[in-house]
Amino acid sequence: TSAYSSPAKSLGDPGITPLSPSHIVKDSDADDAVEQLFLVVVAIDFGTTSSGYAYSFTKEPECIHVMRRWEGGDPGVSNQKTPTTILLTPERKFHSFGYAARDFYHDLDPTESKHWLYFEKFKMKLHTTGNLTMETDLTAANGKKVKALEIFAYALQFFKEQALKELSDQGGSDFENTEVRWVITVPAIWKQPAKQFMRQAAYKAGMASPENPEQLIIALEPEAASIYCRKLRLHQMIDLSSRAPVNGYSPSDTIGTGFTQGKEHVRRNRQSRTFMVENVIGEIWSELEEGDRYIVVDSGGGTVDMTVHQIRLPEGHLKELYKATGGPYGSLGVDYEFEKLLCKIFGEDFIEQFKIKRPAAWVDLMIAFESRKRAAAPDRTNPLNITLPFSFIDYYKKFRGHSVEHALRKSNVDFVKWSSQGMLRMSPDAMNALFKPTIDQIVQHLSEVFDKPEVTSVKFLFLVGGFAESPLLQQAVQSAFGSRCRVIIPQDVGLTILKGAVLFGLDPAVIKVRRSPLTYGVGVLNRFVEGKHPPEKLLVKDGTRWCTDVFDKFISADQSVALGETVTRSYTPAKPSQLVIVINIYSSEQDNVSFITEPGVKKCGTLRLDLTGTDASVPNRREIKTLMQFGDTEIKAMAVDVATSKSVKVGIDFLNY
Numbered sequence: 001t002s003a004y005s006s007p008a009k010s011l012g013d014p015g016i017t018p019l020s021p022s023h024i025v026k027d028s029d030a031d032d033a034v035e036q037l038f039l040v041v042v043a044i045d046f047g048t049t050s051s052g053y054a055y056s057f058t059k060e061p062e063c064i065h066v067m068r069r070w071e072g073g074d075p076g077v078s079n080q081k082t083p084t085t086i087l088l089t090p091e092r093k094f095h096s097f098g099y100a101a102r103d104f105y106h107d108l109d110p111t112e113s114k115h116w117l118y119f120e121k122f123k124m125k126l127h128t129t130g131n132l133t134m135e136t137d138l139t140a141a142n143g144k145k146v147k148a149l150e151i152f153a154y155a156l157q158f159f160k161e162q163a164l165k166e167l168s169d170q171g172g173s174d175f176e177n178t179e180v181r182w183v184i185t186v187p188a189i190w191k192q193p194a195k196q197f198m199r200q201a202a203y204k205a206g207m208a209s210p211e212n213p214e215q216l217i218i219a220l221e222p223e224a225a226s227i228y229c230r231k232l233r234l235h236q237m238i239d240l241s242s243r244a245p246v247n248g249y250s251p252s253d254t255i256g257t258g259f260t261q262g263k264e265h266v267r268r269n270r271q272s273r274t275f276m277v278e279n280v281i282g283e284i285w286s287e288l289e290e291g292d293r294y295i296v297v298d299s300g301g302g303t304v305d306m307t308v309h310q311i312r313l314p315e316g317h318l319k320e321l322y323k324a325t326g327g328p329y330g331s332l333g334v335d336y337e338f339e340k341l342l343c344k345i346f347g348e349d350f351i352e353q354f355k356i357k358r359p360a361a362w363v364d365l366m367i368a369f370e371s372r373k374r375a376a377a378p379d380r381t382n383p384l385n386i387t388l389p390f391s392f393i394d395y396y397k398k399f400r401g402h403s404v405e406h407a408l409r410k411s412n413v414d415f416v417k418w419s420s421q422g423m424l425r426m427s428p429d430a431m432n433a434l435f436k437p438t439i440d441q442i443v444q445h446l447s448e449v450f451d452k453p454e455v456t457s458v459k460f461l462f463l464v465g466g467f468a469e470s471p472l473l474q475q476a477v478q479s480a481f482g483s484r485c486r487v488i489i490p491q492d493v494g495l496t497i498l499k500g501a502v503l504f505g506l507d508p509a510v511i512k513v514r515r516s517p518l519t520y521g522v523g524v525l526n527r528f529v530e531g532k533h534p535p536e537k538l539l540v541k542d543g544t545r546w547c548t549d550v551f552d553k554f555i556s557a558d559q560s561v562a563l564g565e566t567v568t569r570s571y572t573p574a575k576p577s578q579l580v581i582v583i584n585i586y587s588s589e590q591d592n593v594s595f596i597t598e599p600g601v602k603k604c605g606t607l608r609l610d611l612t613g614t615d616a617s618v619p620n621r622r623e624i625k626t627l628m629q630f631g632d633t634e635i636k637a638m639a640v641d642v643a644t645s646k647s648v649k650v651g652i653d654f655l656n657y
Contacts, residue, residue: 015523015524015525015546015548015573015574015582016522016524016525016571016572016573016574016581016583016624017524017525017526017527017546017571017572017573017574018524018526018552018569018570018571019570019571019572019621019623037058038058038179038180038181038215039057039058039059039179039180040055040056040057040058040167040175040179040180040181041055041056041058041180041181041182041183041502041505041506042054042055042163042167042180042181042182042183042502042505043055043182043183043184043185043219043224043498043499043501043502043504043505044156044159044163044182044183044184044185044501045081045185045221045497045498045501046084046123046155046156046159046184046185046186046198047081047084047123047300047301047302047466048084048121048123048124048300048301048302048303048330048332049083049084049121049300049301049302049330049331049332049466050081050082050083050084050301050466050494051081051082051083051084051098051155051159052066052067052081052082052495052498053067053159053162053163053498054066054067054495054498054499054501054502055067055163055167055502056502056503056505056506058506061503061506061507064499064502064503066495066498066499067162067163067166068166081494081495082097082098082099083098083099083102083120084098084120084121084122084123084155085097085098085101085102085105085118085119085120086101086118086119086120086122086151086154086155086158087101087102087104087105087116087117087118087119088116088117088118088119088140088146088154089116089117090115090116090117092117092146094154094157094158095116097154097155097158101118102120102363102367105118105141105360105363106360106363106364108360110357110358110360113142113359113360114142114359115142116142117140117141117142117144117146118140118141118142118359118363119138119140119141119146119151120141120363121301121302121332122138122148122151123302124302124303124328124332125138125148126148126190126194126197126198127187127189127190127194127302127303127328128328129194132191132193132194132197132655133193133655133656134147134149134197134200134655134656135147136148136149138151141355141359141362141363142356142359143356148197149197149200149201149204150204152197152198152201152204153201153202153204153205154205156184156201156202156204156205156207157205157206160177160182160205160206160207163180164177164180167180177206177207178215180207180215181215181216181217181505182202182207182208182215182216182217182505183216183217183218183219183501183502183504183505184198184202184216184217184218184219185218185219185220185221185224185497185498185501186198186218186219186220186221187220187221187298187300187302187303187305187326188220188221188222188223188298188305188307188326189303189305189325189326189327191517191654192517192518192587192604192652192654193654193655195218196634196653196654196655197655198218199213199216199218199634200655202216203216213634213651217504217505217508218634219501219504219505220307221298221300221305221465221497222296222297222298222305222306222307222464223296223307223500223504223511224496224497224498224500224501224503224504225296225298225462225464225465225496225497225500226294226296226307226309226462226500227500227503227504227510227511228490228496228497228499228500228503229294229296229462229464229488229490229496229500231503239486239487239488290311291310291311292310292311292459293308293309293310293311293455293456293457293458293459294308294309294311294458294459294460294461294462294485295307295308295309295446295449295455295458295460295461295462295485296309296461296462296464297442297446297461297462297463297464297465297468297477298326298464298465298497299329299330299331299442299463299464299465299466299467299468299473300330300331300465300466300467301330301331301332301466301467302328302330302332303326303327303328303329303330304326304327304329304330304442304445304465304467305325305326305327306325306326306445306446306449308449308454308455308458325445325449326445327441327445329438329441329442329445330438330467331373331438331466331467331470333437333438333441334373334434334435334438335366335369335370335373337433337434337435337437337438338369338373338434339351341413341416341430341434344411344413345407345408345411345413345416346396346400346404346407346411347400350396350399350400353399354392354395354396354399357395358389358391358392358395361389361391361392361395364389365386365388365389365392368386368387368389369386372384372385372386372426372431373431373434374469374470376428376431376432376435376470376471376472377428377471377472378432378471378472378475380428380431381428382428383417383425383426383427383428384425384426384428384431385419385421385423385424385425385426386423386424386426387422387423388404388422388423388424390422392404393422404418405418408424413430414430415427415429415430415433416430432472435470435472435473439472439473439476442473442476442477443476443477443480446477446480446481447480450481450484458484458485459485459486460485460486460487460488461477461481461485461486461487461488462488462489462490463477463487463488463489463493464489464490464493464496464497465493465494465496465497466493466494468489468493468494469493469494474487474489508563509563511563512562512563513560513561513562513563514560514561514563514630515558515559515560515561516555516556516557516558516559516560516561516630517557517558517589518557518587518588518589519553519555519556519557519587519588519589519590519591519593520553520554520555520585520586520587520604520628520635520652521551521552521553521554521585521586521587521593522551522552522554522569522571522583522584522585522586522626523549523550523551523552523583523584523586523596524550524552524571525539525546525547525548525550525574526546526547526550527544527545527546527547528545528546528547529547533547537549537550537595541574541575542575544574546574549595549596549597550594550595550596551586551588551593551594551595551596551598551601552569553593554567554569554628555567555628555630556591556592557588557589557590557591558591561630564629564630565629565630566627566628566629566630567627567628567630568625568626568627569625569626570623570624570625570626570642571583571623571624571626572621572622572623572624573622573624576621576622579610579611579612580608580609580610580611580612581608581609581610581611581624581639581641582606582607582608582609583606583607583608583609583624583626583639584596584603584605584606585603585604585605585606585607585628585637585650585652586601586602586603586604587601587602587604587652587654588600588601588602602654604652604653604654605637605650605651605652605653606650607626607637607638607639607648607649607650608648609624609639609641609646609647609648611641611644611646622641622642622643623641623642623643624639624640624641624642625639625640625642626638626639626640627639627640634651634652635651635652636649636650636651636652637649637650637651637652638650
């Protein structure tokens with residue numbers, strides 16, 4: 001049996017029953033809140049491996065400014081984003097974020113550093129936790145646990161303060177939080193609880209509040225990328241499939257050189273950090289006609305997710321055709337393979353111990369790997385050298401009683417050698433092998449998406465996100481799908497989502513139709529029909545035979561929902577004299593749900609309408625209208641007593657039930 005025993009029996013209240021016939025009203029002009037006027041839109045791309053923000057003043061929406069350059073970058077990684085790392089003091093107070101956190105942690109004495117709490121790559125926890133709640137913990141490098149909500153709130157608060165400071169410095173006067181509309185991006189494949197969790201963390205960080213939720217938009221990463229890709233001009237992207245030279249290079253040089261040239265171009269304009277988004281629909285877009293389809297593949301550090309969009313003219317609104325799919329196939333998978341390789345050479349027992357005993361040196365080793373990872377390319381012939389931290393070599397000798405060099409000679413890993421300068425030398429083949437499992441999963445998943453009937457005749461594939469910078473991934477996607485569509489990469493691919501998120505904040509209505517990720521409905525009583533309803537659901541109340549636990553559906557999973565669309569149903573109390581009416585809202589990933597007791601059905605909201613003290617001359621069949629408004633990543637529900645216009649509202653809540 002489900003966690004919810006029959007509500008009719010347990011609550012002793014007669015519940016509600018649909019007023020037949022059940023009808024749906026599409027109420028397009030539902031009383032929208034008065035549009036608030038914000039001076040600036042700030043978008044935060046809170047990534048698994050790196051994060052950043054960008055902003056634009058609503059008065060000049062064609063200029064997108066990317067945040068100030070961060071102090072302390074890594075060699076070989078020129079970046080306007082900062083690592084998503086956070087450091088708390090031994091007293092669990094916020095200390096620093098990004099490069100600053102990493103460098104400070106690294107410089108601590110090992111005896112001290114074990115008391116400090118250092119977190120990295122923690123965003124994946126929201127994707128992998130099945131039953132996420134406000135109480136979910138994260139584990140620091142030293143093994144201590146802290147509530148995830150606190151860490152996310154600290155990180156968002158850090159970005160909030162940085163952005164407000166930059167805006168104030170620029171404007172010469174203090175910038176108030178109330179003047180900012182915030183946009184935070186999340187993977188589209190995240191489940192609803194994770195999306196809600198981000199909003200709660202942002203409230204805790206003081207960006208917006210439950211009383212003023214419009215100040216914060218939770219945007220989906222591939223959607224943001226899609227919005228930005230629409231604005232691209234040909235000189236701002238690299239078309240992997242074009243046979244003609246791009247930027248005056250022939251295709252054979254394109255993959256490497258197009259990027260170097262792109263980087264040069266960005267570097268020259270680095271001082272300004274301002275990207276002009278021309279208010280035109282990009283040239284590539286002008287080739288798209290009404291109804292054309294394209295796929296956006298957003299490959300980041302943690303997840304890869306893909307969305308299929310269709311263009312709706314004249315304004316070029318987007319319509320989501322196929323619900324977002326993807327999985328944990330981000331570039332972290334490559335780091336994980338490297339860790340497995342180290343375990344194979346030096347032994348899993350040693351690596352586990354080393355990570356616990358020398359956490360800062362482990363972080364160093366992964367940074368060294370990161371910069372070599374970025375140098376991997378399909379046609380590379382010379383080996384890649386990875387410096388082993390001194391404490392790795394030293395600790396290994398203590399642990400095993402023989403040298404790292406000896407371990408490498410003894411291990412039967414072919415392509416990894418020891419170089420006398422204290423480095424691991426990896427042949428390009430060995431490096432490419434570390435990418436293979438992750439890239440294979442991405443290509444495999446994309447093939448499955450391409451086989452879906454909704455995805456026939458896709459014209460373009462936009463490859464975006466940090467991992468899209470990898471020539472190995474570019475080549476794999478191009479060779480697998482280049483014959484089916486044109487594979488396009490925006491030039492500043494790591495910043496695509498950030499800029500798209502700013503554009504989305506300036507005009508949230510650009511995405512017109514989404515697919516509902518879940519089926520939603522309410523629990524009701526229906527008249528019991530012999531032979532149709534299971535006998536164990538029979539409830540007899542005042543001589544009437546009811547079937548309990550019926551799931552009355554508002555919208556099914558994967559159904560198209562227009563932004564702000566309202567679905568309305570009418571109910572009546574099963575017992576006319578009843579004055580407190582409780583409506584429970586349920587969700588499920590399944591399409592066809594008949595009863596709220598079925599596996600996978602979860603309660604995600606309660607509307608409690610108290611009608612005591614209202615006028616007694618109510619019609620004998622009270623009509624209770626229930627509305628659900630879909631759209632933004634949030635869903636709102638409302639119940640109205642038609643006779644007295646008394647109403648109650650609730651936001652759907654996936655974390656507290």
